[in-house]
Each structure stands twice: as structure tokens, then as C-alpha cells.
Amino acid sequence: MPEGDSLYQLSQRLQFMRDRTVTACSIRWPSYATVDFTGLTCDRVWPYGKHLFMQFGTNVLHTHLKMEGTWAIHRAGTRWRKPGHTARVVLQLDDDNSRDIELVGHSLGLVEVFPLREYAERMGYLGPDILESEWDKEEALRRIESQPEMEIGRALLDQKNVAGIGNEYRAEVCFIAGVHPAEKVCDVDVDKLLMIARKLMWANRESPVRVTTGIKRAGETSYVFGRNNKPCRRCGTLIVKDMLGGEGDLERVIWWCPKCQPGPVR
Numbered sequence: 189m190p191e192g193d194s195l196y197q198l199s200q201r202l203q204f205m206r207d208r209t210v211t212a213c214s215i216r217w218p219s220y221a222t223v224d225f226t227g228l229t230c231d232r233v234w235p236y237g238k239h240l241f242m243q244f245g246t247n248v249l250h251t252h253l254k255m256e257g258t259w260a261i262h263r264a265g266t267r268w269r270k271p272g273h274t275a276r277v278v279l280q281l282d283d284d285n286s287r288d289i290e291l292v293g294h295s296l297g298l299v300e301v302f303p304l305r306e307y308a309e310r311m312g313y314l315g316p317d318i319l320e321s322e323w324d325k326e327e328a329l330r331r332i333e334s335q336p337e338m339e340i341g342r343a344l345l346d347q348k349n350v351a352g353i354g355n356e357y358r359a360e361v362c363f364i365a366g367v368h369p370a371e372k373v374c375d376v377d378v379d380k381l382l383m384i385a386r387k388l389m390w391a392n393r394e395s396p397v398r399v400t401t402g403i404k405r406a407g408e409t410s411y412v413f414g415r416n417n418k419p420c421r422r423c424g425t426l427i428v429k430d431m432l433g434g435e436g437d438l439e440r441v442i443w444w445c446p447k448c449q450p451g452p453v454r
Contacts, residue, residue, distance in 0.1 A: 190253050192319050192352025193392045195235040198259060200394070202242075204289070205230040205281060210244065211288050212264075212280035217299040225249075230281070236317050237351025241307075248304050251277065254297020264290040318352040318386055319393055325382055332378050340376050341369025341432045341442055344385070353385055355440045359413040360400040361385045362444065368451035369432055369442045375452070412443040420445040 225244040232243040277293035316324040328350040416429035425447040
């Protein structure tokens with residue numbers, strides 16, 4: 189699933205939408221199939237954590253990529269690179285070119301439209317966005333530490349605590365801090381983990397290649413994520429892969445080094 193830096197970069201690519209008029213609109217999501225933005229101007233495009241928002245007049249189009257979602261940009265009338273049946277949102281925007289710009293959201297995991305005035309209420313459950321220029325680390329710290337018995341790996345991934353951290357950053361942050369993902373919140377330095385997460389994600393927010401090791405060479409960009417049975421870059425111990433229990437989106441594969449992150453003693 190794309191993480192906060194991916195949505196930040198997607199939002200940056202879509203800034204061309206601002207001040208353009210919608211010339212055609214098709215929302216292929218049952219609950220909103222009758223919504224039509226045609227004739228409206230795109231006022232704003234912004235991310236929050238793993239969520240993407242577009243404002244058209246007094247309404248907001250809210251989407252989430254989930255596992256397979258993508259946005260494609262091309263000229264209207266050109267052949268799509270993905271099957272038409274995967275399209276969930278199709279927007280055409282005016283352009284000086286002879287053909288409009290077409291934006292297609294394929295395989296989106298969530299599509300909804302709501303009045304702008306409801307934005308704060310609807311999205312208020314999310315924790316602070318870790319990629320906000322002035323992010324509220326203290327609030328994220330408060331939310332996580334209010335659940336002292338929760339595994340830190342689950343707490344970091346819970347978007348109600350802090351918005352934007354996904355499985356890859358969770359794995360890398362825990363490794364860098366020397367913390368096993370199954371350690372309880374009350375037994376770890378949460379402030380340190382949040383500082384590492386912010387530093388890594390801020391450094392990667394505009395990079396086409398996500399790097400946590402400082403090395404951009406293929407195969408050397410991560411410490412433990414996706415490296416099951418490969419030697420730890422610090423000590424040579426084989427990386428271990430397992431599942432960290434949870435509900436819904438909090439259940440994820442975890443990776444760790446048994447020597448650098450020895451784990452909780454129970």
C-alpha cells in the first residue's frame with residue numbers, strides 16, 4: 189500500500205489541476221455515480237496521510253489508493269494503459285492543447301464526495317500528518333502513549349495515531365531504533381521512533397526512490413523490509429519475517445533482525 193510520501197508525490201504531480209475547468213466527469217462508484225463536476229473549477233488538490241483530496245467548488249472528492257489504486261494522466265481520446273473496467277474516476281480538464289487532459293483513477297480502494305464544510309468532521313479521526321510542514325508530533329505522541337499495552341508496530345501503523353506511516357517505514361524505523369515491532373508502547377521510546385519516522389519520510393518526500401539506508405543502489409535501499417532470510421546489514425544475522433496480529437489494516441507482515449531487535453521478553 190502506498191505510504192504518505194507516495195501520496196505527497198502524487199499530489200505534487202496533480203497540482204496542474206488547480207484553476208482548470210472540468211469538461212467531463214464520470215464517477216464510477218455506485219454511491220456517487222450521479223455526481224458531476226462538469227463546469228466546475230478545481231480549486232485545490234492536497235494529501236493527508238495516505239488520503240488524496242480534490243476540491244471542486246463546495247465539494248470534495250476523497251480517494252484512497254489502498255493496495256492497487258493508481259492515477260493515470262494522458263490526453264483525452266488516447267488509449268488507456270489499464271483496462272477500462274478498472275476506472276473508478278474519470279475527469280477531463282481544459283487545456284490550451286487541442287485535446288483536454290484526462291485523469292483516470294484506476295482500482296481505487298475508496299471514492300467518496302462530501303461538502304467541504306464536513307472535511308474536518310469526517311477526517312478528524314486521523315492523527316497528525318507526518319509530512320505536514322509543521323506537523324504536530326506531540327499530538328501523535330499523546331495518541332500512541334495513550335495505548336501503553338499496544339504493540340508499537342501496530343501503533344505506528346494505526347492512522348488514528350499518526351497519518352502516513354505504512355508497512356515499509358514501520359519496518360525500517362523499528363530497525364533503526366533497535367526496537368522489535370512487537371514491543372509494547374510502554375516499553376519503548378516513542379518520541380525517538382517518531383523523530384526517525386519523520387526524518388526518513390521527509391527526506392524521501394520528493395525522491396523517486398525510497399531510501400532508508402542512505403544507498404540508492406538497487407537492492408540496497410532498505411535494512412529489513414522485504415529482506416526475509418537475507419543477512420542484516422549491521423550484524424549479518426538473517427532477517428526474520430512474521431505477522432504482527434491485529435484487525436483489518438493493522439495486520440501486516442513484519443521484518444526484523446533477531447540480534448539488532450531481540451524482541452520482547454514475556
